[in-house]
Amino acid sequence: MERTLSSDLFYDNTATNAQASLPLRVLANLMLWQRRIASRHQLARLDSRLLADAGISEAQRYEELSKPFWR
Template identity: 85%
Template sequence: MERTVSSELFYEDTAKTAQASLPLRMFANLMLWQRRLSSRHQLARLDARLLADAGISESQRYEELSKPFWR
């Protein structure tokens, strides 16, 4: 005899999992945004010599610094 899972149970479990993981995803996004802000602040403080050592041009730095934190 073969057993199958009711679709109602599947969707109920999926909804519960999605609700439970929402705070984790929000926290992960906040941490990612914080890392981007921090690294862009560090990039802004680099002088021309350090940029050249890292292989980053002034235009690449400007492009990165002009991005919003969510991108």
């Protein structure tokens, strides 16, 4: 007797994995946005000497600070 697997088993497993990964992706995005906000706050606090040490111009800083947190 030959045993076969139903395609329904594969479909259900794939759907479950996709549903489980959605909260993880949302959490990952929230963490990324939080890191961007924090790093931009730090960038805003740097004085001109520290910017020069990091090799960042005032124009580059302004450009980075002008971006929304999701970009």
